[in-house]
Amino acid sequence: MGTTQLETVPEPKYWHLKTVLTEALDSEFSVGEILPNERDLAARFGVARATLRQALEQLELEGRLQRRRGVGTTVAPPRMGVSVGSEQHAWPGGPHDAWHAVDCRLEVPPAALAEPLVIAADEAVHVVRRSRVSRGQPVASELLYIPAASVPDLSGIDAPSGAARARAVLRELQRMELERQENAVELGSAGADEARELDRLPGAPVLVVTTRYIARGRTAALSVATYRADTCRLTFGDSGGVEIHHGPERQAS
Amino acid sequence: MGTTQLETVPEPKYWHLKTVLTEALDSEFSVGEILPNERDLAARFGVARATLRQALEQLELEGRLQRRRGVGTTVAPPRMGVSVGSEQHAWPGGPHDAWHAVDCRLEVPPAALAEPLVIAADEAVHVVRRSRVSRGQPVASELLYIPAASVPDLSGIDAPSGAARARAVLRELQRMELERQENAVELGSAGADEARELDRLPGAPVLVVTTRYIARGRTAALSVATYRADTCRLTFGDSGGVEIHHGPERQAS
């Protein structure tokens, strides 16, 4: 008919919902405040629950919301900046290290890591598990792969495993001179064990930081660190990082 | 009854599906190969289409699959490494710059950027739009915010807008000495315009790299670059980055 048809592209409902909710978060909600439950929200907007959830999932991905099964959906605080791969060229376990060692075992690493580690596919390496906490919250979980060749004088260590052994292995590693390190960031999803350690559900989005420590022209250690993508902003380079704030978002009482 | 009950934690179906599909991708599929369509796959695994899609979405998030409406689902090649925030402290638009300028306009930036730019909330700045292509594919889209104070001698430039003006603005910027730069990476989702430029749907996951260029103690420019999270692995620091391969994954003919 003669109706003007400028609506050439009907925006998906969940996309429009996301926009509306974002504006509401910016103007009407405080950090930590609890949103109405999903069934109520869906009814209020006149959509199916699955459609509402699509919008909430995106907002959680962007770090605006936090959802917890059995509890509810809350407004998330701004992401915290965590520094990675600083230019200071330091071995893991050094004096200004934000990590704390949890465990150390001797294991065969995943096949995909054999090549960057320059070892045989079935060769066992020291695997140090570390975790990183910021503002009282777990933010990252790391697996450090250290070929036996990088820590040759480990015979005097008595601890067969555990945090004590982990620290001993890192101490040994620091006896070499670090040549340089290579870093990479990519998107991944949390495995079952990482999810537990990060207090998230399996499959949660994570930022995977891979660091190759190079000494004497060889890969002396390989770190695979998974950071919570919802709560973390990774800063690197000279220092600091840029603070981005959303709307007013008063602090909840 | 007396049935042994070791199945304490029933794994979600989509999680198990994802595992099965991952193994299949590693062993039985080639890069670029087309998977059966979603309805067939769902029927084959005996699940609803929505459940299958949950698994496919995760695999796409991890960069293992590529889905295109109207076309199908294909096996994605390994992510390509793109270097960001290298230690070489260079202005944007310098000689070894991977970007190419598209446009330049004078606009008021989003309110959230007024503070890091150290300008008034309603002050207009030069906004240079640039894009980055790698291996024939668009990988990133950037908005560069440059306060007028950073390019004082712009009067001689005749081009009122467009790529020519963008290049002129960048040339002017390079006359200052760069003190240092601060970088940050976080997870985001593509807006409508970024999605178009990156050849993705709105809401697609992206890695947002924020760079603050500092000269004479002030923020001389602020870059917000969004990289396709599905196809990119960001490398930074000394150089290179770590190559991680999945399974055999022969190249498709």
Place this chain on the structure above:
DNA sequence: TAGTGGTCTAGACCACCCT
């Protein structure tokens, strides 16, 4: 035990791409 978010189903229709 009540209420929350997480998983799952079996449909339907739409937007897009190719031929």
Place this chain on the structure above:
DNA sequence: GGGTGGTCTAGACCACTAA
């Protein structure tokens, strides 16, 4: 026009948390 992935619905049940 036929086939693909993208969106949406209206239900159901489950796993978890807290009172």
